[in-house]
Amino acid sequence: MSQKTQTPIEVRYQETDQMGVVYHANYLIWFEIGRTHFIKNLGFDYADMERNGIVSPVVDVHVSYIKPIRYGEKAYIETWLQSYNGIRTTYGYTVFTEDGTAAVTGETEHVIVKKDTFRPLSLRKAYPEWHKAYKEIIKDES
Amino acid sequence: MSQKTQTPIEVRYQETDQMGVVYHANYLIWFEIGRTHFIKNLGFDYADMERNGIVSPVVDVHVSYIKPIRYGEKAYIETWLQSYNGIRTTYGYTVFTEDGTAAVTGETEHVIVKKDTFRPLSLRKAYPEWHKAYKEIIKDES
Amino acid sequence: MSQKTQTPIEVRYQETDQMGVVYHANYLIWFEIGRTHFIKNLGFDYADMERNGIVSPVVDVHVSYIKPIRYGEKAYIETWLQSYNGIRTTYGYTVFTEDGTAAVTGETEHVIVKKDTFRPLSLRKAYPEWHKAYKEIIKDES
Amino acid sequence: MSQKTQTPIEVRYQETDQMGVVYHANYLIWFEIGRTHFIKNLGFDYADMERNGIVSPVVDVHVSYIKPIRYGEKAYIETWLQSYNGIRTTYGYTVFTEDGTAAVTGETEHVIVKKDTFRPLSLRKAYPEWHKAYKEIIKDES
Numbered sequence: 001m002s003q004k005t006q007t008p009i010e011v012r013y014q015e016t017d018q019m020g021v022v023y024h025a026n027y028l029i030w031f032e033i034g035r036t037h038f039i040k041n042l043g044f045d046y047a048d049m050e051r052n053g054i055v056s057p058v059v060d061v062h063v064s065y066i067k068p069i070r071y072g073e074k075a076y077i078e079t080w081l082q083s084y085n086g087i088r089t090t091y092g093y094t095v096f097t098e099d100g101t102a103a104v105t106g107e108t109e110h111v112i113v114k115k116d117t118f119r120p121l122s123l124r125k126a127y128p129e130w131h132k133a134y135k136e137i138i139k140d141e142s
Numbered sequence: 143m144s145q146k147t148q149t150p151i152e153v154r155y156q157e158t159d160q161m162g163v164v165y166h167a168n169y170l171i172w173f174e175i176g177r178t179h180f181i182k183n184l185g186f187d188y189a190d191m192e193r194n195g196i197v198s199p200v201v202d203v204h205v206s207y208i209k210p211i212r213y214g215e216k217a218y219i220e221t222w223l224q225s226y227n228g229i230r231t232t233y234g235y236t237v238f239t240e241d242g243t244a245a246v247t248g249e250t251e252h253v254i255v256k257k258d259t260f261r262p263l264s265l266r267k268a269y270p271e272w273h274k275a276y277k278e279i280i281k282d283e284s
Numbered sequence: 285m286s287q288k289t290q291t292p293i294e295v296r297y298q299e300t301d302q303m304g305v306v307y308h309a310n311y312l313i314w315f316e317i318g319r320t321h322f323i324k325n326l327g328f329d330y331a332d333m334e335r336n337g338i339v340s341p342v343v344d345v346h347v348s349y350i351k352p353i354r355y356g357e358k359a360y361i362e363t364w365l366q367s368y369n370g371i372r373t374t375y376g377y378t379v380f381t382e383d384g385t386a387a388v389t390g391e392t393e394h395v396i397v398k399k400d401t402f403r404p405l406s407l408r409k410a411y412p413e414w415h416k417a418y419k420e421i422i423k424d425e426s
Numbered sequence: 427m428s429q430k431t432q433t434p435i436e437v438r439y440q441e442t443d444q445m446g447v448v449y450h451a452n453y454l455i456w457f458e459i460g461r462t463h464f465i466k467n468l469g470f471d472y473a474d475m476e477r478n479g480i481v482s483p484v485v486d487v488h489v490s491y492i493k494p495i496r497y498g499e500k501a502y503i504e505t506w507l508q509s510y511n512g513i514r515t516t517y518g519y520t521v522f523t524e525d526g527t528a529a530v531t532g533e534t535e536h537v538i539v540k541k542d543t544f545r546p547l548s549l550r551k552a553y554p555e556w557h558k559a560y561k562e563i564i565k566d567e568s
Contacts, residue, residue, distance in 0.1 A: 013320070013330075014165055014313045018158035018213060018476070019541065024484040025156065028451035029298045036297070046297075047356030050444070057494065058450040063487040068544060071160060072331030115445065118494060155462070155472075156455045160334070161399065166342040170309035171440045178439070188439075189498030192302070200308040203347040210341065210402060214473030257303065260352060298451065300444035302497060307440055355444060 003137050004080045007037040009095070011071050021068035027104050028061065031093045034079035035108070038091065042133050054126065055115045059088070063106035067097070074098040081141075082107055084134040086124040145279050146222045149179040151237070153213050163210035169246050170203065173235045176221035177250070180233065184275050196268065197257045201230070205248035209239070216240040223283075224249055226276040228266040287421050288364040291321040293379070295355050305352035311388050312345065315377045318363035319392070322375065326417050338410065339399045343372070347390035351381070358382040365425075366391055368418040370408040429563050430506045433463045435521070437497050447494035453530050454487065457519045460505035461534070464517065468559050480552065481541045485514070489532035493523070500524040507567075508533055510560040512550040 009030055017023040039046055049056065069075055075097055082092035088109055095104040112121045124131040151172055159165040181188055191198065211217055217239055224234035230251055237246040254263045266273040293314055301307040323330055330340065353359055359381055366376035372393055379388040396405045408415040435456055443449040465472055475482065495501055501523055508518035514535055521530040538547045550557040 010317075012313060013159060013316055014167065016160035017155060018160060018162045019481045019483065020160045021483070023156055024487065025451045025454035028454070029296060032297055033294075045356075050355075055445045057445065057447070057491065059491050061450065061487065061489040061491075065483065065485050065487075068483065071334075072329075152459075154455060155458055161339045161341065163341070166345065167309045167312035170312070171438060174439055175436075187498075192497075197303045199303065199305070199349065199352065201349050203308065203345065203349075205345040207341065207343050207345075213476075214471075297443060298449055301439060302442035302444060302446045304444045309440065 003038070003042060004078055005034065005038045005041050007034050007077045007079065009033065009075045009077055011069060011073055011075060013071050016071050019068075021070055024063070024065060027063055027065075027095060027106065028108075030075075030077055030095060031079075031091070031106060031108055034077040034093055035091050038079040038081070044127075044130055044133075049112070049127070050115070053115045054112055054121065056110045056112045057118075058108050059111055060090075060109035061106070062108075063104060065104055067101060067103040069095070069097060069103050075103065081134060081137045084138050086131060087111060087120070087122055089123065089134065145180070145184060146220055147176065147180045147183050149176050149219045149221065151175065151217045151219055153211060153215055153217060155213050158213050161210075163212055166205070166207060169205055169207075169237060169248065170250075172217075172219055172237060173221075173233070173248060173250055176219040176235055177233050180221040180223070186269075186272055186275075191254070191269070192257070195257050196254050196263065198252045198254045199260075200250050201253055202232075202251035203248070204250075205246060207246055209243060209245040211237070211239060211245050217245070223276060223279045226280050228273060229253060229262070229264055231265065231276065287322070287326060288362055289318065289322045289325050291318050291361050291363065293317065293359045293361055295353060295357055295359060297355050300355050303352075305354055308347070308349060311347055311349075311379060311390065312392075314359075314361050314379060315363075315375070315390060315392055318361040318377055319375050322363040322365070328411075328414055328417075333396070333411070334399070337399050338396050338405065340394045340396045341402075342392050343395055344374075344393035345390070346392075347388060349388055351385060351387040353379070353381060353387050359387070365418060365421045368422050370415060371395060371404070371406055373407065373418065429464070429468060430504055431460065431464045431467050433460050433503045433505065435459065435501045435503055437495060437499055437501060439497050442497050445494075447496055450489070450491060453489055453491075453521060453532065454534075456501075456503050456521060457505075457517070457532060457534055460503040460519055461517050464505040464507070470553075470556055470559075475538070475553070476541070479541045480538050480547065482536045482538045483544075484534050485537055486516075486535035487532070488534075489530060491530055493527060493529040495521070495523060495529050501529070507560060507563045510564050512557060513537060513546070513548055515549065515560065 015026045078094045082090040090109045157168045220236045224232040232251045299310045362378045366374040374393045441452045504520045508516040516535045
C-alpha cells in the first residue's frame with residue numbers, strides 16, 4: 001500500500017524573485033512541507049522528536065527544475081519514502097502545477113542525531129515504531 | 143562620542159521579489175546585520191550571550207520605505223542606539239544607497255529573556271558592562 | 285459589515301531560528317498571506333494587477349510582538365482594512381495562537397505604482413471598483 | 427590557470443533554524459553569492475544580462491552536507507566552473523569553516539533563457555565573450 005501524500009502549496013509572493021518565478025531554493029522549503037505532512041500522515045510527529053533532543057538534519061539534496069512556477073498559480077507536492085536502511089531515510093518529491101504537470105522533482109536524505117552533539121543515532125533503535133512503519137512501506141513498494 | 147556604525151550590504155538575488163526590488167521583509171534582516179555589527183563594535187558578542195542561555199527577542203519593529211533597492215546596487219546600513227532604559231533597548235537604522243540617499247529607515251526594540259522560559263531579564267543586572275556602555279552612549283547623545 | 289478575514293497558518297520549520305521560535309521578520313510574510321486572502325475574499329486579484337504593470341509596494345510597517353510562536357503550533361491571522369484615502373491603504377493584522385491568544389499585531393501601509401518607474405498611481409482612478417469597495421468598508425466601520 | 431574564487435560569508439542569525447545551525451536551503455543562497463563573485467571576477471555582470479531581458483535559471487542542484495555551521499562562526503565559499511558545453515554551465519562549490527574544514531559541497535547547473543518566455547538561448551551565441559572565457563577555463567583545467 002502506497003503512503004504517498006499530496007500537499008497543496010499556495011505560492012507566496014515572498015517566494016518569487018526578480019526572475020518573476022519561485023526562487024529555486026524555496027522548493028527545498030516546499031519539500032519540507034511535503035515531508036512534514038508525509039510523516040504526520042503515518043501518525044508520527046517530528047516536533048515531538050525534537051522535544052526529546054533529537055533532530056533530523058538533511059545530509060544530501062538533489063533537485064531538478066523542469067518548469068518555473070509563478071505567483072498566482074496553484075501547486076501541490078507529492079511526497080513518498082524512496083529508500084530507508086535503518087540509518088538513512090530518503091524522501092522523494094514531485095511538485096506539480098494545477099494541471100498536473102511535473103514542475104520540480106527532488107529527493108532529500110536524512111539521518112537523526114542528538115541535538116546537543118550532532119552524534120548520529122539509529123532510527124531503528126531510537127524509534128522502533130517509526131522504523132517498522134518505514135520498513136513496511138519499503139517492502140510493499142519493492 | 144557617537145557610536146554609529148556603517149555596514150556595507152551586498153544585495154542578494156534571493157532578496158529580490160518579482161517586483162524587481164528587495165522584498166520589504168528583508169530589510170529586517172539587514173537591520174539585524176547592522177545591529178550585530180554595532181554590538182560587536184562596542185566589544186560585546188551576541189552569540190556569547192546565547193551560549194549563556196539568554197536571547198534577545200524583538201518586541202517592536204517600525205520600518206519606513208522611501209525608495210526601492212535593486213539587485214546590483216550597493217547599499218550600506220547605519221545603526222545607532224536610539225534609546226535604552228536598563229530593560230528595553232531600541233536601535234535605529236537607515237539604509238543608504240551608494241550615492242548616500244536614504245532608502246529605508248527603521249527601529250527595533252529589544253528585551254533580553256531566558257531562552258528556556260522567555261522570562262524577561264534586566265540587561266542592567268545580567269550584563270552590567272553592557273548596561274554601562276549603553277548608558278554612556280545615551281548620555282553622550284542627549 | 286465587517287470584511288475581516290481569518291487565515292490559518294502552518295508554521296514552517298524553516299521559519300524558526302535558533303531562538304526556537306518563529307523569526308520576527310517572517311510575520312511580515314504571514315501578513316502578506318493574510319492580505320492576499322483579504323483581497324481575494326473581496327473578489328479582487330493582486331496577481332492580475334501585476335499583469336497590468338502595476339505593483340503595490342509597502343511604504344510603512346509596524347509590528348508588535350507579544351508572544352513567540354513555535355514550530356508545531358497552529359496559528360491563524362486576522363486581517364482587516366484599517367484605513368484608506370484613495371491613495372494609501374493600511375491593513376491591520378493580528379496573529380493568534382490556537383487558543384485565541386494574540387501573539388503578534390501589526391499594520392502595513394501600501395500605495396500602488398507603475399512597475400517600470402515606481403511612479404505613484406491613485407487606486408481610486410486606476411481601480412474604481414476596488415476604490416469603491418474599500419470606501420464602503422471604511423464607511424461601514426466608522 | 428584556475429579561476430577559483432574564495433568568498434567570505436558572515437552567518438546571519440536569520441539563516442539559522444531551531445536546530446541551532448544554518449538551515450539547509452540557505453546554502454543554495456550562499457552558492458549564489460559565490461557564483462556572483464566568480465562571474466564578476468571574470469569581468470562579467472549578471473545584473474547586466476538581466477537588463478537585456480535574459481535570465482539564467484538553475485536547472486539542477488546537488489548538495490552534500492558534511493558538517494553543520496553555526497551563528498557566530500566564520501565561513502567562506504570556494505566556487506569554480508565545473509563543466510560547460512556552450513548551453514549548460516555547471517558551477518562547483520565548497521563551503522569551508524574558518525579552520526579549513528569542508529562543511530558543505532555542491533553543484534548547480536544553469537542555462538540562459540529569455541525572461542519573457544523562458545525560451546532557451548545558447549550562451550555561445552548570446553554572449554560570445556563569456557563563452558570564450560568559459561571554454562578557456564575548462565580547457566585549462568582538463
